[in-house]
Amino acid sequence: GAVVSQHPSRVICKSGTSVKIECRSLDFQATTMFWYRQFPKQSLMLMATSNEGSKATYEQGVEKDKFLINHASLTLSTLTVTSAHPEDSSFYICSAHRGFLMNTEAFFGQGTRLTVV
Amino acid sequence: DAKTTQPNSMESNEEEPVHLPCNHSTISGTDYIHWYRQLPSQGPEYVIHGLTSNVNNRMASLAIAEDRKSSTLILHRATLRDAAVYYCILFRDDKIIFGKGTRLHILP
Numbered sequence: 720g721a722v723v724s725q726h727p728s729r730v731i732c733k734s735g736t737s738v739k740i741e742c743r744s745l746d747f748q749a750t751t752m753f754w755y756r757q758f759p760k761q762s763l764m765l766m767a768t769s770n771e772g773s774k775a776t777y778e779q780g781v782e783k784d785k786f787l788i789n790h791a792s793l794t795l796s797t798l799t800v801t802s803a804h805p806e807d808s809s810f811y812i813c814s815a816h817r818g819f820l821m822n823t824e825a826f827f828g829q830g831t832r833l834t835v836v
Numbered sequence: 837d838a839k840t841t842q843p844n845s846m847e848s849n850e851e852e853p854v855h856l857p858c859n860h861s862t863i864s865g866t867d868y869i870h871w872y873r874q875l876p877s878q879g880p881e882y883v884i885h886g887l888t889s890n891v892n893n894r895m896a897s898l899a900i901a902e903d904r905k906s907s908t909l910i911l912h913r914a915t916l917r918d919a920a921v922y923y924c925i926l927f928r929d930d931k932i933i934f935g936k937g938t939r940l941h942i943l944p
Contacts, residue, residue: 725879753931762923763880763934812879814932822868822887825932827879 722746723815725828732803732835740798740831742813748793749815753825754786757810769796769813803835840924845939848914856909856938858924863904868927871898871909873920874937880923883909916942 722745732738742752750771755763767788768776775788785807787799796815800807814827841859848854860869868887872880884891884898886907891898897910911918923937 723879751930755934762936763874765931765933768931810877814879822885824882824885825870825872825880827872827881830877830879832877 723826752796854911
């Protein structure tokens with residue numbers, strides 16, 4: 720089956736530094752990918768929609784200059800958390816669909832746990 | 837955002853069927869109903885989806901009410917590995933918005 724892979728699965732960084740998270744669709748092309756964050760014991764919150772070859776669409780309240788999204792190819796989207804602070808510590812998850820969004824399953828990455836110290 | 841309502845938690849005995857309800861009274865005609873589940877420290881996993889008719893796959897069955905304002909995910913024979921948070925989602929505007937989900941506990 721289709722697989723979406725995230726890297727790294729776990730990262731610890733110092734406050735003020737930037738961290739890049741990669742999301743790859745391994746056996747299909749994805750023109751659209753989604754980025755979520757999840758705090759402990761809470762549900763996933765959609766951050767942004769990543770569109771190949773164009774700017775990402777951010778959800779209300781998500782700082783686009785803080786969370787930089789690049790979708791340079793049909794199999795790779797990256798999320799960069801810039802100038803990270805401890806409150807950015809969270810579980811970040813990406814997803815992609817193989818075909819027509821609404822009528823196909825979403826494949827999720829295994830998630831990246833970011834800890835900012 | 838398309839809203840769904842699910843019980844916060846449910847319990848079931850191992851090897852028994854589980855019926856997970858979901859209310860979505862504001863569903864529109866083009867909204868697909870998706871179910872995903874999430875195990876601890878993992879990304880969500882697809883379970884099943886449908887539009888109007890009941891659906892079956894190797895993991896579960898999805899029963900959709902005739903008026904589409906509610907649906908039920910059916911796990912036919914629960915195992916300990918089915919313990920997870922189950923999310924019922926209306927797929928609208930080309931994006932998946934997660935609600936709070938139902939935490940399913942399986943008792944051995």
